[in-house]
Amino acid sequence: MLKNFWYAVEFSAAVTGSPTPVKLMGENYVLYRGEDGQVVAMRDRCIHRGASLAGGWVEGNCIRCPYHGWRYEADGTCVHIPADQAGTPIPKRARIDSFPIEERYGLVWLFVGDLPAEQRPPIPALPEYGDPAWRMITGEYTWNAHYTRVVESGLDSSHAPFVHSVFFNLRDDAEVPPYEVQMEDWSATARTISKPPKRAGLLKLIVKRDRPFSSATLTAHMPNINRIHLDFNFRGYQYIYFASNIPVDENTTLTKWIGLRNFLPQAWADWNSRKNTNDTYLEDKAVIESQVPRVVPLTGEILLASDSLQLAYRKLIRQCVERGWAVGSDYGIPSVSVSTNGNGKAPIEVSVG
Structure with missing residues (x-):
């Protein structure tokens, strides 16, 4: 923390x-x-x-x-x-x-x-908030998990076919194409391309079946903000999930989230957006609450090319700990080294120590 x-x-x-x-x-x-x-x-x-x-x-x-x-x-x-x-x-x-x-x-x-106002990291931007072109809903839920595990789940595209079967039911097509990570002082972002997710709920009515791809821009704003920006690659339809994953304590995370969509602006469609978000949470919850150790960064984990965004997030955490900003348990973060197979792609193995 x-x-x-x-x-x-x-x-x-x-x-x-x-x-x-x-x-x-x-x-x-x-x-x-x-x-x-x-x-x-x-x-x-x-x-x-x-x-x-x-x-x-x-x-x-x-x-x-x-x-x-x-x-x-x-x-x-x-x-x-x-x-x-x-x-x-x-x-x-x-x-x-x-x-x-x-x-x-x-x-x-x-x-x-203890930082003076001029030295504090900024509040992340959410320019779509208040724009009449975007319909907003909000909600919250609780995890019996450390907030770092919750944030990392929101940066992870490779788990979708295995955890979120409602939208991603092709487990034999789980390959994550190479992507680049953009790092700034207090954030890390990546845009991933995938085959279109399964149409569920109201998406069956508004998104055509045959699309070449969809994309997700995933961002971690330090230390606990997820921004997930989904582009359905159809008529400009997009959805943004902005979540504050509040570290209540070492074992509890309370998420306050904002959902923004630029399609189906009517209030009657809110239930579907809220249901999709809550269903996704329940699917993630079962896995995240089972993870040990409970906090990241960690020793003994192997991160691959598909985990590059999580690696960037852990690097930002380590930098904050080195500044003396850690509260609570000792993260115990030594140096991190990265090795590849020589072509810049998978596998990437992370050694901590």
Whole structure:
């Protein structure tokens, strides 16, 4: 788990004038929206006797502790202790850690780390959000898995014929053509070409049977964002899956996702998009939750040419760990070397050590 990134921890619509608890990297936080409309984030622990502020209430732009009524300003400073007599000075240590917040793409982004604003990695772009040409749905689900395994699943095109039989039922045609990975400071992207997936659900009605190929542009935005951009290669129809895979703790990931499509813009078609996403999650869940060790990068795994995007993601993780940004368990990441069979293609074996 990595600090010094913006984490999309909740949908904006879910944060109101009542305290909302969230958990990130094993730490508890509380969100609320003050009367000025701004979202506030604090550590969910009263400095007095350790009670959870999530059980309290909001007054103006402040939050009250439910145990003894201590009132905290949006910056975490305590401004009222009901048990004290009027005029009693409030201890300078009576304050709670507060954290930077951004609202973007209908999500609340929380920054936990020690970097000044100008040095923080940016929030990933989602330019299609709010564009009337794209119909949006949202959802969430939970994994009993480390977030790195969840992210890597969203970068993996070679598992589709074996895990997602609804759309990919040709196990004898699982070859992944060579692809290039584009790496930036905080992301890795690849475009993969494949034979068209099986038409299922409403796709039977709107996409023709015979198409030469379809494509998927897969991106990992550090440390926990998947963007999957599907192009059906028919009338420009596309679907985008943008997911914040929240590291709740070492063993739990909560995914908040946005789905965008530029076809069938009517509300009645939302159920199909949501069903397809949830069905895919359930298929992936069974496999991802079985993986050991639970966290990547790892020793003892062999990565091939088809895993080049996952290798790039692991390289980015390693760079962050080397910066001293790791939180929780030690990743234990030594150097990584790569060897090929001489033609630049498969197999590629990754040696860790």
